[in-house]
Amino acid sequence: MVLCPVIRKLVGKRVVLASASPRRQEILNSAGLRFEVVPSRFKETLDKAAFSTPYEYALETAKQKALEVANRMNKKDFRSPDVVIGADTIVSVDGQILEKPADKQHAYSMLSRLNGKEHSVFTGVAIVLCSTKDKQLETEVFEFYEETKVKFSDLSEELLWEYIHSGEPMDKAGGYGIQSLGGMLVEYVHGDFLNVVGFPLNHFCKKLVELYYPPSKDAIHHVKHDSVPSVETFEVLSDEESGSSNSTQQNVTSMLKGESAFSCGDPGSLRKKEVAQHVSGEPMANCSENVENQAPFPTILIELLDGFKASKAMFVACKLKVFDLLKGKDILKAKDVAAHINASVCGIERLLDACTALELLNKTNEGYSNTELANKFLVSDSEYSLHGFIIHANDYVWQFFTHLESAVKEGTNQNHQIFEKKAQNLFQDTFYHSRETKLRFMNAMHCIIKVTARDVATAFDLSGFRSACDLGGCTGALAHVLVQEYPDLHVTVFELPDVIENISCFQPLGQGSSRITFTPGDFFKDNIPKADLYILSRILHDWSDDKIDILLSKISDTCKPGSGLLLAEMVLDKKRRHGRSAWLQSLNMLVQTEGKERSCFEYRCLLERHGFRNVQIVQTGNWLDAILCTKC
Ligand SMILES: Cc1cn([C@@H]2O[C@H](COP(=O)(O)OP(=O)(O)OP(=O)(O)O)[C@@H](O)[C@H]2O)c(=O)[nH]c1=O
Structure with missing residues (x-):
């Protein structure tokens, strides 16, 4: 190809x-x-x-x-x-x-x-x-x-x-x-x-x-072959990432000088050798024949094989607060980073190099510095930090994924493996089983909601609603964005009492908080507050259809015709390749919860059987999609 x-x-x-x-x-x-x-x-x-x-x-x-x-x-x-x-x-x-x-x-x-x-x-x-x-x-x-x-x-x-x-x-x-x-x-x-x-x-x-391989005059000039190679030559060379047309050109030049530009163990080296033959005078036909006969290089599989290593490298760098350190210091050598965080120089050097390869760090002769991406999202106190979510993934989710095989075989979550007993109450016995895990979980949810809230809040025009109730609204991060976007809206965050007890760790979040009220309660057991608009953000995916029926029928019984219900979830869509996060999240739900991610059709069926109509979906392009429907 x-x-x-x-x-x-x-x-x-x-x-x-x-x-x-x-x-x-x-x-x-x-x-x-x-x-x-x-x-x-x-x-x-x-x-x-x-x-x-x-x-x-x-x-x-x-x-x-x-x-x-x-x-x-x-x-x-x-x-x-x-x-x-x-x-x-x-x-x-x-x-x-x-x-x-x-x-x-x-x-x-x-x-x-x-x-x-x-x-x-x-x-x-x-x-x-x-x-x-x-x-x-x-x-x-x-x-x-x-x-x-x-x-x-x-x-x-x-x-x-x-x-x-x-x-x-x-x-x-x-x-x-x-x-x-x-x-x-x-x-x-x-x-x-x-x-x-x-x-x-x-x-x-x-x-x-x-755009990516502008044919350089020099490179073409150097090739001692009757027919000037077409741009395809550059494409074949590109198989080994050179990063720029310059280095592509260097590779061509060094091969002409008889130097090997590629190491032996390099998976792309066979191709490179063939190209080297071509540029050094072998007939073109042999070269292209070899290339044609070769099985395509399974880049995607290599990426998947490396995926967990990349995740863990980022997790560990976050856990060791490497990005926090570099934010304050601009550029540091590996030995200085190692000294600050009390780790081995050789280990830190490898971690920093891996993070550089992952484009989380920049490396120059002076040392390492954060990329813009790291400063924005990986530093623990940045406005849109994902640090808390990454720590939760490292300390909690990672363990669950080591039991994925059992989860797949058993078709159920693996709480019993981690906590040595089957969870009676999904949240109390797992995410909230100690204050430490609860705060970590709340922090993770807070991080995700902060980076997605604006897209969810503005996916539809909600200015017609005067009161909203965010069921399971955790730290109130979505409520804060909603009151900023809609000056006439009052939002009640309905949450478990022991979550509300801890929200002060995540405040203040901005203006408009006088229009936010926290009301303690359990949406499965207690009466829910009255509102024009109900919000379920990343709630339904935790639960089975049976439990969702209980919750939706309660909302349906409480709200008046014309009231709205806004869902924020990762919606499964076979056609969306970038939607792979949703499919992986559904596996995550299998190992950890009673729920799953669902398709738009599944959400529509659930909603319509409780009297909600006019179900509309907006793919926000962010992590979460937004679904709005109206009570008939
Ligand atoms: C002639 C022909 C056209 N199309 C579709 O016609 C739309 C053109 O409209 P557009 O404005 O270019 O795109 P769009 O669909 O409105 O999408 P967007 O890019 O968001 O504006 C595109 O869909 C094309 O596939 C076919 O599927 N088959 C055909 O034989």
Whole structure:
């Protein structure tokens, strides 16, 4: 696979697809790209007359879609994306641009216009590279377009209407989907088929090659071979991470000098040797044959094999407060870090180097320093610190995962392994079994809620509600964001008495606290306060359907018609590759709790059987998704 390595260049970067199109997601997924989906809110209403060609219109729309998402994420998020991809597909016929039809009649007029003729499908793509300086977003936009010609057969009115009634045309440019039933309308396609479907993958990969391996004059000049190597040569070299085109070039140069740029044990070394043969004069055919015959390198498996080591390295560095130390000191040598935290120099050096490889630290000749990411999230007293959550993962969750095999075999949590007795009461006997574990758990929840609360609070417009009750609202972190966002809202945090006793450790959290009340109680046993809006943030995933039925029926009985219920959960979605956190979290629920993560459909069923309707979901792009419904 020649193009594979260039996709791999994006591994470790936060890549965002600024598109709601399921086709684009599927095309990029199947190319092995890992990305998040944050649909753009840019309205596709640019004045078409202002563009001299249809593709300029598609390019500008694609660019605006991507920039809107980059800007929004930079404002809202804690970690700005590295790359945002936007795309816009249009159909052009007789000088007219066709987008998605507004209704069936509109679809009919589009399809009639395409009937029996050749038209062009243009997809404009914008790749926006993002960086931040003093919290200001800086962007560099790379754009390209692809044109594919498509010809429709002569189609009868009857067939067109039958097609329209299938519902397929409605969310597709030109009113057809070539990949599905619409394929029957098409006589021929000249050009990239995937471009018609919504994303020109081949051109995209070529663009990435240009971006990540700009062919350097020197490198080409050095190669003593009749045919100047195409860019593919650079792609093959890229298999061994060189980090920059410069070092790629160095590798080529050093191989020409007869030096080996790659170590023997290196999994990529076989490929490198073949390339070395090629650049030193072996016939190209041998080289490409060898490369073709080789099984693709299972990078993803290596990443998974390394996953637990990477987690543990970060956990231990947090536990030893390495990031706290470096925040105060700017740059330290390994021996100074070791002295401060009373650890061995050789051990600390390895840990710091691993953290550097994981991009949590920077390393120079002077020593180690925190990356921006570490300063923001790993330092224990930073505003959006995840330190507490990481310590909980290290000290508590890690132990449970060592019993994953039993959990899978038994189909139940492993509290009995850790606490040597089956938990009668899930929270009291586990997370809250001592003051220390309780505070650690509360701190972990506090950390997660702080980093997700704003997205959850603003996923829907909640300004119509005057009172809210956050059931199991822990330290009140979500309540604080809600009262900041909605000046007329009063929030009651309903929590177990012994949790409320300890909330002072996590206060104050900001303005508006006079509109927050903490009310002690157990939502399974006690009456719950009256409110216009109920909130269950990361509650339902702890419980079985039976327990959820008890809770939802209690909320349903207490609230008036028109009241809202807001859930914040990781929603399972097979189509979302970036949703892997939710699937792993569901395993976490298996080892630790009585619950699981659920799909949107499962939540809808649970909610509807208790009289909640109009169930809407917003994928916030953050850890938690938001679901809002209304009591009928
Ligand atoms: C011609 C054709 C188009 N499409 C879809 O048409 C939408 C175009 O609309 P867009 O405005 O470019 O994208 P969108 O779906 O509104 O998403 P977004 O990027 O969020 O604007 C995209 O979906 C494409 O797949 C197909 O699925 N098959 C086809 O044969």
